[in-house]
Amino acid sequence: MRLYLLALNPTDSVTEGFLPAAARLGLDVTVLTDQPEAHRRSVAADVEVLECDVRDFRAVITRISTHHAPDAVFTNSDHLQTQAALAADYFGLPAKDWRATLRVKDKAQMRRHLAASGLDAVWSTELSPGQDPVSLLALDVPYPCVVKPREGVASEDVVLVEGPEELVLRCKEIQVRRPQAPLVVEEYLAGxxxxxxxxxxxxxxxxxxxxxxxxxxxxxxxxxxxxxxxxxxxxxxxxxxxxxxxxxxxxxxxxxxxxxxxxxxxxxxxxxxxxxxxxxxxxxxxxxxxxxxxxxxxxxxxxxxxxxxxxxxxxxxxxxxxxxxxxxxxxxxxxxxxxxxxxxxxxxxxxxxxxxxxxxxxxxxxxxxxxxxxxxxxxxxxxxxxxxxxxxxxxxx
Missing domain, CATH: 3.30.470.20 (ATP-grasp fold, B domain)
Known part of the structure; x- marks a missing residue:
């Protein structure tokens, strides 16, 4: 049976967890990644590593279609869940619902969905790439609030803000580092x-x-x-x-x-x-x-x-x-x-x-x-x- 594993950089979860588990299950593994050399240095010799633009689900589907028939498409990457779900679904394989993977990856969409469900309403708004953070001052922002990339991970550029001037400053700082990243501003949840x-x-x-x-x-x-x-x-x-x-x-x-x-x-x-x-x-x-x-x-x-x-x-x-x-x-x-x-x-x-x-x-x-x-x-x-x-x-x- 053939497992396609989508990955960006090598992680302990993959090299020490999922790949050894796949070997114990007797699976043939193909790692699709945009960093093939890094993975070839970290995996066992019998693990196949192929270069692929894994952030693009169409490239993933094409790479699999022109290689061995898949029995599973899997990823443990935050950034690739929707791509893996779409590729698996294309081949008729078990998969997460791509709508759910997209919904939880997009922090603003997650807030909107939970509010619509009636389970939890959190004040939040988005700042588009290139949008002037000064525009936030026209909103009734609850302070303290949290600023973070809409699709970020690992607390990267997540910061607590105490007031309007600091909000504008922090957003501008993040925009310099991540000019293409939409930002989310949301109320701080205590606890x-x-x-x-x-x-x-x-x-x-x-x-x-x-x-x-x-x-x-x-x-x-x-x-x-x-x-x-x-x-x-x-x-x-x-x-x-x-x-x-x-x-x-x-x-x-x-x-x-x-x-x-x-x-x-x-x-x-x-x-x-x-x-x-x-x-x-x-x-x-x-x-x-x-x-x-x-x-x-x-x-x-x-x-x-x-x-x-x-x-x-x-x-x-x-x-x-x-x-x-x-x-x-x-x-x-x-x-x-x-x-x-x-x-x-x-x-x-x-x-x-x-x-x-x-x-x-x-x-x-x-x-x-x-x-x-x-x-x-x-x-x-x-x-x-x-x-x-x-x-x-x-x-x-």
Whole structure:
């Protein structure tokens, strides 16, 4: 059976998760990508890599049509969900609804759809490429508000704004960096930030678990720490699932971010793919199920079992040491795998010593990732904190 996997840059989710899972399932894999050399350096020798303009669904369909017949078309990229859905549908293969993938990728459209459904109304407006942000001053903008690219990811150019003058300034700054990107201005949703991880086959939907997210100090929204939440409270879960149903999300794997304030759950964004930044690798370990294989099976048209047999307890935390200034990384710990007081610690550097970077105010500021897994949250927190306190990261301006 032939799996076509659409990708932009290589990611841990693909190289350590989905490609090994495809091999275990006995699939022949063709990676379609606009960065073929980068993928050829990161994949096994038996994985075929072909160059393709994967942002254009027509190019994807043509590339597949002139190659081997497909049994599944899949992507874990935020940017390519609609292209993969359209290509799969063209070939009569199981796929996400392209309307749903487009609806959740376009943050303004997601807001309009949820408001029309009657489930949640968030004040928001769009700023077109080239539109003068001064035009926003004629609107009744609620402050504080959030400015972000309409189709952005990873908190890139997402910023909290306190007043009109700052709103105009921030929008102009982002327009310089992203002149072709439409922007969204929306009311700030207060509350504690959580995630919900789900997996469905179009008929059955499994709630896998979630995380409680700690963010950096305002005005930016960098995810610095995530604590495992095996079970969300039922009233909260029902609210989030109702909003996902309204958006048409139910096939394959999905990562949803939402806030809870006074018992009310409100979606921040829906990433119609697996949770990233090595969190999906952690989730597989916590649930003790073949997570990546299950995801691929849904795209092969195979139904999910009524019971995944997932482990329902456990404790975990993920910490992302961040750079707090621009410069060259001159000292940092090496990769490590340890067991301390029954807690499994996995540390992986995300920057090499000697690399020079700017300060981005996004997850591109991550210089490493620590995963800690155990049975008791207090012990996991202590062991992770002790490990981080013993390490040293130095950035030379």
């Amino acid at each position: 504690e930030l959580y995630t919900l991880e789900t997996l469905g086959d179009g008929n059955v939907r499994h709630v896998l678990s979630g995380f409680h997210t700690r963010l950096s100090a305002p005005p930016y929204f960098i995810e610095e720490r995530l604590v495992y939440v095996p079970h969300h409270p039922e009233p909260v879960l029902e609210q989030v699932l109702a909003q996902l149903d309204a958006l048409g999300v139910g096939f394959g794997v999905c990562h949803t971010e939402f806030v809870v304030h006074d018992g009310r759950a409100r979606i921040i964004e829906v990433n119609y793919r697996a949770i990233g930044d090595q969190m999906d690798l952690l989730l597989r370990r916590l649930l003790d199920i073949p997570l990546f294989e299950h995801v691929l099976r849904t795209h092969l048209g195979q139904p999910l079992p009524a019971d995944l047999g997932a482990r329902t307890e456990g404790a975990a935390v993920v910490d992302y040491p961040c750079a707090h200034g621009a410069g060259t990384l001159t000292a940092a710990p090496a990769a490590a795998d340890l067991v301390v007081d029954g807690v499994e610690l996995t540390y992986r550097p995300l920057r090499a010593v000697g690399e020079r970077h700017g300060l981005y105010h996004t997850n591109r500021d991550y210089i490493g990732v620590l995963r800690a897994v155990g049975e008791d949250q207090a012990t996991v927190d202590r062991v992770a904190a002790d490990y981080l306190a013993a390490q040293r990261w130095e950035i030379t301006p």
